[in-house]
């Protein structure tokens with residue numbers, strides 16, 4: 540199983556991106572085997588339509604919300620281990636709460652998760668609220684960005700080129716090793732999944 544974690548602050552567009560990408564992924568991986576499972580924290584609130592996703596050949600599971608550092612990670616590990624023993628999908632996409640530091644989740648999966656070949660972290664950044672969020676919660680944003688293997692700057696439709704340039708510069712300082720892609724979840728370019736694949740292989 541390859542685990543892809545979508546980290547990023549509350550409302551940055553994680554679910555919107557996952558849903559758009561999941562559709563592309565399923566189109567790419569034409570197979571009868573369930574190739575993708577999405578693990579969501581707090582499904583109820585975002586209102587993902589589980590049936591629609593299941594009809595597309597993949598399933599969505601909800602993890603119990605709770606203390607990020609204990610309940611969630613313990614639940615995540617037992618869910619991953621169950622998945623490995625039952626469905627054993629090729630991909631597991633996990634959306635933690637927007638208040639999580641992905642580093643802690645990675646540590647826990649590495650320590651206790653079974654059947655996980657690879658963990659890939661996508662840090663989703665809210666371009667529209669970048670200035671505000673880096674001011675009010677700098678350490679969380681820094682922690683989320685710096686743990687990304689790839690940074691997706693989302694909501695690019697809501698900012699201008701000058702703002703994007705400034706965001707890009709600050710992101711490079713926070714995380715010089717990650718690739719940065721500018722996207723908009725509401726009109727996602729289908730080639731984005733191939734780009735994510737490409738950055739996973741680096």
Ligand SMILES: Nc1nc2c(ncn2[C@@H]2O[C@H](COP(=O)(O)OP(=O)(O)OP(=O)(O)O)[C@@H](O)[C@H]2O)c(=O)[nH]1
Nearest residue numbers: 548549550551552553554555637693694723724725
């Ligand atoms: N204009 C615009 N709106 C977006 C974009 N991506 C997401 N949104 C909107 O932003 C809001 C939050 O999106 P979600 O996908 O629920 O964000 P999230 O990160 O999953 O949020 P939480 O799970 O609550 O942390 C929704 O109203 C989306 O429609 C984008 O690229 N452009």
Ligand SMILES: [Mg+2]
Nearest residue numbers: 553554585634
């Ligand atoms: Mg969400």
